[in-house]
Amino acid sequence: MMDKIIDFSDKNRFLIFLFVAVAVLLGWNAMKNTKLDAIPDLSDTQVIVYAKWDRSPDIMEDQVSYPITSALLGLPKVKDIRAFSDFGYSYIYIIFDEGTDLYWARSRTLEYLNSVTPKLPKGVSVELAKDVTSVGWVYQYALVDTTGTYSIDQLRSYQDWYLRYALQTVPGVAEVAPIGGFVRQYQVNVDPNKLLAYKIPINAVSDAVQKSNNDVGGRLVEFTGREYMIRGRGYIRSLDDIGKTVIMYNAQTGTPVLVRDVATVAFGPDMRRGAGELDGKGEADGGVVIMRYGENAQKVIERTKEKLNDLKSTLPPGVKLVTTYDRSELIDRAVDNLRHTLIEELVIVSLVIMIFLWDLRSAIVPIITIPVTVILAFIPMQWMGMTANIMSLGGLAVAIGALVDASVVMVEQTHKKLEHWEAEGRPGPSHAVVIAAVKEVGGPSFFALLVIAVGFLPVFTLEGQEGRLFKPLAFTKNFSMAIAAMLAITLAPAAMRFLFSRMDGFSFRPQLLAKIVNAIFVGKIHSEENHSISKPMMKLYHPVVEFVLDHKWLTIGCALLVMALSIPVYFKLGSEFMPPLDEGTLLYMPSTLPGISVAEATRTLQVQDKIIAGFPEVERVFGKAGRAESSTDPAPYSMMETTIVLKPEEQWPKVDRWYSKSAPTRVQAVLRRFWPDHITTQALIYGPGGLNEALQIPGISNAWTMPIKARTDMLTTGIRTPLGIKVLGSDLAQIQQVGEQIEMALKDVPGTTSVFAERTSGGYFLDFDLKRDELARYGLTIDDAESVLMSAVGGDQVSTTVEGRERYSVNVRYLRDYRSDIGALERVLVATPSGAQIPIGEIADIHMRTGPGMIRDENGRLSGYVYVDVSGRDIGSYVRDAKLAVANKVKVPAGYELVWSGQYEFMQRVTERLKLVVPITLFIVFLLLYFNTGSAVKTMIILSAVPFSAIGAVWFLYLLHYNMSIAVWVGLIALLGVDAETAVFMLLYLDLAYHDALKNGGIHSWDDLREAIVHGAVKRLRPKVMTVSCMLFGLLPIMWSVGSGADVMKRIAAPMLGGIITSFLMELVVYPPIFAIWKWNWEVKPALKLEGAQPQEAVHV
Secondary structure, three states: OHHHHHHHHHHOHHHHHHHHHHHHHHHHHHHHHOOEOOOOOOOOOEEEEEEEOOOOHHHHHHHHHHHHHHHHOOOOOEEEEEEEEEOOEEEEEEEEOOOOOHHHHHHHHHHHHHHHHHHOOOOOEEEEOOOOOHHHEEEEEEEEEOOOOOOHHHHHHHHHHHHHHHHOOOOOEEEEEEEOOOOEEEEEEEOHHHHHHHOOOHHHHHHHHHHOOOOEEEEEEEEOOEEEEEEEOOOOOOHHHHHOOEEEEEOOOOEEEEHHHHEEEEEEEOOOOEEEEEOOOOEOEEEEEEEOOOOOHHHHHHHHHHHHHHHHHHOOOOEEEEEEEEHHHHHHHHHHHHHHHHHHHHHHHHHHHHHHHOOHHHHHHHHHHHHHHHHHHHHHHHHOOOOEOHHHHHHHHHHHHHHOHHHHHHHHHHHHHHHHHHHOOOOOOHHHHHHHHHHHHHHHHHHHHHHHHHOOHHHHOOOHHHHHHHHHHHHHHHHHHHHHHHHHHOHHHHHHHHHOOOOOOOOOOOHHHHHHHHHHHOOOOOOHHHOOOHHHHHHHHHHHHHHHHHOHHHHHHHHHHHHHHHHHHHHHOOEOOOOOOOOOEEEEOOEOOOOOOHHHHHHHHHHHHHHHHOOOOEEEEEEEEEOOOOOOOOOOOOEEEEEEEEOOHHHOOOOOOOOOOOOOHHHHHHHOOOOOOOOOHHHHHHOOOOHHHHOOOOOOEOOEEOHHHHHHHHHHHOOOOOEEEEEEEOOHHHHHHHHHHHHHHHOOOOOEEEEEEOOOOOEEEEEEEEOHHHHHHHOOOHHHHHHHHHHHHHHEEEEEEEEOOEEEEEEEEEOHHHOOOHHHHHOOEEEOOOOOEEEHHHOEEEEEEEEOOOEEEEOOEEEEEEEEEEOOOOHHHHHHHHHHHHHHHOOOOOOOEEEEEEHHHHHHHHHHHHHHHHHHHHHHHHHHHHHHHOOHHHHHHHHOHHHHHHHHHHHHHHHHOOOEOHHHHHHHHHHHHHHHHHHHHHHHHHHHHHHHHHHOOOOOOHHHHHHHHHHHHHHOHHHHHHHHHHHHHHHHHHHOOOOOOHHHHHHHHHHHHHHHHHHHHHHHHHHHHHHHHHHHHHHHHHHHHHOOOOOOOOOOO
16 A cells, blocks of 8 residues: 555656645645634633622522522533632532533523522522633733822723723623722712601612602604604712602601702712732722633734724823733743744754755755644644644644654665665666665554554543643644655655656756755765764664674663663652643732621732732732622632733843853853753742742731633632642531641641631621511511611612713612611611611611631532642642641541542543553554554564663653653653654664565574674664654753743653653664564574574574
């Protein structure tokens, strides 16, 4: 089959070149139009149900969250349902199985929701949130008044009624969520003494205000041939309009009682559940641009910036818009970093090929394979809707060194065959020699590249966050390997047939031009024996091969010993889910005890932001206490988030290095890649004098992460720290008690930076316990008393004003002095059916109690979270110690469960998956190699490269202090295919030399076999070293890369780099004796015995 394809490519060169050219144009277009992002979309398919009702968390849980959650548990394809009940809000997050279509999930959720909403209490507003997740927070901004003339509520009004709506018209923007500021409100503050004097209940005030704010229509009338539309204009236009509202008519005095007679009317702030702060300078108003699910983040941000630029002229004078978070900066850095790495790899691999072949004509074929393959790989990327990000481009970066292997082997084999052709006096046409050489190695080369692709199968079986992260890398790597394999048997034969069509040089004047033309189109084939690089290598390697063939079993025994010594080193490696992806922006997420007031939360936020802004590495600080007005943010005031935008690292304070004073500037730029002259991000956070140390504020528990990572983790597991423990049970007080015990147990575990157990019952409540006997005495119902309580104390939003495009609520409640303490609250007046008004203290007992400040449940079970921030050690070993500490110090009651979550949850899932998939993959690779070689022995010899490579991989990881992570495992999986490929080529040349010896007179003794093996190993050293060098040097730019995504890519490249070195060295040393033992004992020796000869082996066995 391969020979037929090669023959077709040879005979139809023009068609091959044409198809490749057209494909390159299509690939170039696909590359230009491929979406850009920092990392793949890691979010689960999620639907959010969002309910509003001004009630305490326990009421929200009992009457809203739990009924909705229990109704939704029967949804098909649901993985988890998490509910959060906060004051006034209920959030139900439905996480669906991977691959579930979002809009199918939304429609099914709506079906189930329709069955439960009629059963909810009156006044509950339930809605299906927009098609967004918290991972869609792509851009944030703040409004800054540089003149000091605008109040915070004026800025919020501009944000809510103008800026937000303008931004929501941007394609791809689903929602713009306001952060901080005050929402203006018309407040009718009633004096209960005046109500008592006029004998007016507070409900009458609410009803009067409500009825005084409306416009109506009276259909049409005709006058003088014209049609007039009738309007009754009664909208509230000002505070005075409310004050003039009539409550009742006093029959005794003949005068109306107006609102202003019993209340003061003023502007004030509506109740708010979030506050914003900028750079430690005080409260700020801002917003979050939330991208629609599945949109292109880069394009959405570009369009948002364009819109904001257009809106600059409409900003109030003196107000400017400050960017507080911009994900496109990370996208640009990440893509540029990978682009530079790819260019460096292309240049380095091309130089390696040129140096080894030392012939421009021959080098063109493998060199041109790299850019053609990379460009063509964008075609399937675009078809699959993949974005160009760290992972997908990283797949190309990892593959570049291996892309050229088949072409290199073909060119080198052609060189060797043309050498013999020249030596024999050029019998026959040169193109026949070229095609014969290509056919000889075409099949094995093609299968070697396929083995690399098949070796990546375990990555495609990964699930959840790790699958979504690394599948793009696996796809692009396999796309490129498959394309390279096809080019090896199509473009390479056609190009070589074209390039090697002329073997004699041109002769014309000027001679200099003739030399240039000959160098490009004719060239000169340099034999391995005379090559300036391969000759010394062969000289060094020849005695090594002689030695190992004389000491075969000793060599194999030493190889096994080295492998055995590597096993203890492997167990010394730590473990983690993923290395940190430096986003260039930090997210500080401290927690405090529940019940903190708005004023205290805002003050604490400003103190924190001011400290952070004082660090020279920090460019911008925007803090948030509580929630943004979005269903994607359920945070209470006790949870704060501060987005810390860092300056570019070249602007950070310098740290003296050994080269700082002596090395030239250009040399320093190179050395910085290996020894940065500034502190690391981790040192900035956890190092001496770092952010974590500076923010040791009493009552505050710190947690540090990065924006994308935090929002992805919270969406997937609900945990925002690297490690979390979920306590599941039936009683919140017991859950809190277990959580506090865990908190105390983990404080002393080495590596614990902070640990905080949610106080699930730590909220503060003022309970009015109504006395039914007293209610009956006055003829009152529970509803009568509670309606007064809600309006007089809580405030009743009775109406909404219409002021052009702006809308503001009207609130009626008691004056502050009459609800500021328990004594005043006891005197709240309740109207009886007889018209008398009695203090509520007569019918209710008032108690201050504690209770749940926020309630969580997981799949219908109550839960509490323990957040653990870890630094200075790997997660895997920390969890082992932490589990031991919890087992010894924490008593978990019957019916309660501890679930270790966060990164650890992902690690466990990956470990279990790889235990199953890696052996299956090895079996598939075995079958593929067996079908190619037709020999079980050859297949086993090839697969022996896997443990050989493990030696270098383990030791290199150990020397670099890298933990085992999913990124490292992906590198090891990639190494599996590369090992098989290098082993295929090594065995191929030994086998070719063996069969050439059989053809050229046969093998009649050990010396004949030995000579054939030495020839296959030593004389064909150049192609083997060249293929390995291409892979090895192709990985080096990844190892010295810096910037966004570099840490992840280094973990992938490191085991490949170490493994390729030791695997190749072991193959060079161990394969010749293994091959000799196999051929001598199972083929040559039996054949000699059949011939009647007495086989004699060398003395050194």
